[in-house]
Amino acid sequence: MSKQDASNDPLDSLRKLVDDWEKRIDGVANKVMGTDGFSQAMNQTQKLGLRMQQGFQDAMAAHLKNINMPSRGDVTRLAESVQALNQRMARMELLLEDVLRNTGAGTPTARSGPPRTRQPPSQRKGEPT
C-alpha cells in the first residue's frame, strides 16, 4: 500500500493525532515535573497530607482508648507478635530439617517428574536444532 493510499483512511489521521498528543503531553509534563519547583511543591503537599493523616490517626487512637477499644496500633502490635512467632517457627523448621538431614533421617525420597537430563540444542546429536 502506498503512503498516499494510507492517508486516505480517516482513522489513520486520528491514530496519528493520538500518538502525537500522547508524546506532546508526556513531553511537556515531564519537563514541568522535572523541575525543582514541582518536586518541592509535590513534597510539600504530601507532607501536609501526611500531617493530617497523623492527626486523624492520633485522634482516633485517643477516642478508641476512651471507649476501651484497641486501636489500629494495638492490633498491629498483636499481629507483629504473631508474625515474630511465625518467623521463629520457620527458623526452627529449617534447623530441624538440617538436623534430620545430618542424621540421615531426612534423606529425600525419589522425586517424581521428568528426568533432568536434557541437553542444550548445541549438544543434541542427530536432532534438528
Add this chain to the structure above:
Amino acid sequence: MSSTAGSEQLPLGDRVRAEVNRTIARSIKGLDFVISSDPDVGLTPKDIIYERGTLRLYHYHPMADEVYRVPVLLVMATTNRSYVFDLAPGQSMVEYLLREGFDVFVIDWEKPGPEERHLDLDDYTFDFIPTCIRRVAEHSGEPDVSLIGYCMGGVLSLIYAAGHTDGPLKNLVCLTTPVNWHEMGLMRRWTDPNHFDVDRIVDTLGVVPTEFILAGFTMLRPAQRTASRIRAWDNMWNDAYVRSYRSFDRWSNETIPLAGAYFRTTMRDLMWGNKLHTGELRVAGRSIDLANITVPVMHAIAEHDHIVPLPASKPLLERVGSTDKNEVVLKGGHVSLIAGPSAVRRMWPAVSNWLAERST
C-alpha cells in the same frame, strides 16, 4: 495503535465497508468490555510449595518430557504481581520456559500487612530468597539454581548473589535491573533528599500504600493511560488486542504496597546513596559489592524503558566480576520487555538459549 492491517490492500470502498463493520463490532464488543470482568491471568498449572507472610513460592508443572538439570527461579519485583510472567497462554514467559524444557519456580509477593512494615532489604535478600532457593533445591533434588530477576527483583537477585558468593547460584539473569540509581530520571528528581521526607512517610504510613506507588508510575507517563484507552477502543473489534490490553491494565492496577523499612532503605542506600553502584552497600552486616559476583550473568534491557532508563541499567555488566557475561538490548519498554511482542520474538528465546547452554 495498530493500523487496519489486511484492509490496506483493498480499494477505498471496501476499506470504508470494513471500517463500518469494525465500528459495529466496536459497539457490540464495547458493551461486553464494560460489563465483563477482568480476564483470567496466571493460568499455567502450578502449586504453592512455600508461603510465609508476603512471600509465595510457586512450582509450575513441567511441560517437557525431559528437563534441564538446573531449575530456574524467577524473582518478581516487589511492587507488582508475578503473573506478568504468565499473562495468558501464548503470552507467558513461564509457559515458554516450561515448553523449552526448564523446571520453573516463581517468587511472588502478596501485599505486606501493617505487621510486616519492618521488613527490610535484608529480609528479602538474606531470608526470603535463600529460603526459596533451599525449597527449590529440596523440591528439585538439585544443589544449584539459576535466578531470573525482573526490575527490583533483579536488584534483590544481585544483592543475594553478591552476598552469597559461596551459595548455590549457577546462573543469574537480570531483566531491566537498575544499578546506577542516580540515573533514575524523574523518580530520582521527585525523591530529592532536600524535599522528600522518607522518614515521615514511613513513620506515618508504616506500609507505603498502592496509591502512592501507582501515582509515581503513572506520573512518569501521564498521557499513557488515556491514549491506551483510545487505542483499546480503536481495536475493540480485535479480541486478542483487547484481551492483552485488559490483562496489562489489570496487572498495572494491582500494584503492591511496600513495607516501610524496605522503602526507606531503598531510598537511602540505593536512590540517594547509589551504594549498589559504588560498591558501598551493606546488607545484613555484609558488604554487597557486585564485583564479587562471578557466576555467568545475562542482562536484558529495554531501549525505551521509562521506569528504569538505559543509563541506570547499562552499568550492570561492567560492575559484576563474572567473565561469562552477556547483555541484550531490546526495543520496547519496561513491561513489553517481559510480556510484549518483542519478548515473545526475542527476549524469551535469548534467555532460554543462554540458560540452556549453562543448565546441565
